[in-house]
Amino acid sequence: MLAAAADTSGEINVAIARAGCIARHFYGTKPSFRLLYPLPPPRMKSKFATTLGLLALGLSAAQGQEVKLNIPGQPAAAAAAPAKPAFSESQLIEEFGWFVGKRVGLAELELSAEEIAIFLKGLSGAAAGKDSPYELEKIGPAMDEFMQKKQAAYLAKLKNKSMAENVAFFAKLKENKAVVELPSGLRYEIVSPGSGPAPKPAETVKVHYTGKLLDGSTFDSSVERKEPAEFQLDQVIPGWTEGLQKLSKGGKIKLYVPPHLAYGDDGRPGIPPGSTLIFDVELLDIKAAAAPAPAVPGAK
Known part of the structure; x- marks a missing residue:
């Protein structure tokens, strides 16, 4: 979450809690995704949060960018030799314009040609250092x-x-006789059953997984990260809680999780609503x- 002060008087506090249709990816990087957050993120209430939050975005907030701190007293890393410029200034400015438009989700707002022209008018005024054409308050x-x-x-x-x-996909999936449908949907x-008992909801499981959308694109993979995930089974999306109880240690399973057992209409970064x-x-x-702590005699 990015938060920023909007003016020096302190009258407006801007917070970006959830921009909805802000660009989800930048230059191919993927936002960190974890199954441990099954509920929608909290919605912060702040004055003009949606609009001013978009305007507050800066280069330092780009997703997937690593921030390195220069701590006094620590040996500085050797400076790399400056790379030879490969782009003209006009190309860099053009790319910066694309970056700004992508970061504020202009394509997602689906502005008309007339609205884009008006937007560029306001942008030109800001670029020229002019005051807001209207009273912001x-x-x-x-x-x-x-x-x-x-x-x-x-x-x-x-x-x-x-x-x-979803309707088309599940209709086609019925043709696969190896797929089992549960009452929940x-x-x-x-793929392979494994051996031994299945995990219980309160137990912690260690898994490798790859998550994909219906178009085949991968939105997250512990396999690609080469880092297995561990979590308590009842602390993830319902589709996982139910599905992994059909498996034993060492087994492999393919889960087809409808939206009401995943992220519903909210979606997640890289996951459209209703996916x-x-x-x-x-x-x-x-x-x-973990075993519950023993009761203390005389405690209420």
């Missing part, structure tokens, strides 16, 4: 409402697209739940 709430409506319309469009894709396919998710999971280990 007065226009801010209306501007925020307008942007939220634009975002809501885009998200609704994504959701409708996902719903149509979860579908799964045992069905496909997971390939290998259950590496099961750790028993």
Whole structure:
């Protein structure tokens, strides 16, 4: 989450808690994704949060960028030889313009040609150092409402697209006789069963997994990170909690998780609203739940 002060008077505090349709990826980098967060992120309430939050984005906030601190007293790393410039200034400025537009999610707002022209008028004024053409305290709430409506319309469009894709996908999946459908709507396919008991919801599991969208694109993979994930089974999305109980240690399973058992209409970075998710999971280990602490005599 990025938070920034909007002015020196302290009258407006800007917080980006959830921009909805802000660009999810930058130059091919993927945001950190963890299954340990099954619920929607908290929605922070702040004055003009949507609009001013978008405007507050800066280069230092780019996703996937590593921040290195120069700590006094520590030996500085040897400076790399400056690379020979490969681009002209006009190319760099053009790319910066693309960067700004991508970061604030202009494509997702689906502005008309007329709206883009008006947007560029405002942008040109800001680039020239001019003051805001209107009083921000007065226009801010209306501007925020307008942007939220634009975002809501885009998200609704994504959701409708996902719903149509889900129906077609699950209709086709019925042809696969190896796939089992549960009353909850979860579908799964045992690749190899493993051996021993299945994990219980309160137990901790260690897994390798790869998560994909219906288009085949990977949104997260512990295999690619070469780092298995560990979590308590009842602390993840419902599709995982239910599905991994069908498996034993050493086994592999393919989960077809409909949106109501995953991230629903909220989605996640890299996961559109209403998405069905496909997971390939290998259950590496099961750790028993910690025993409850013994009761202290006389304690209430």
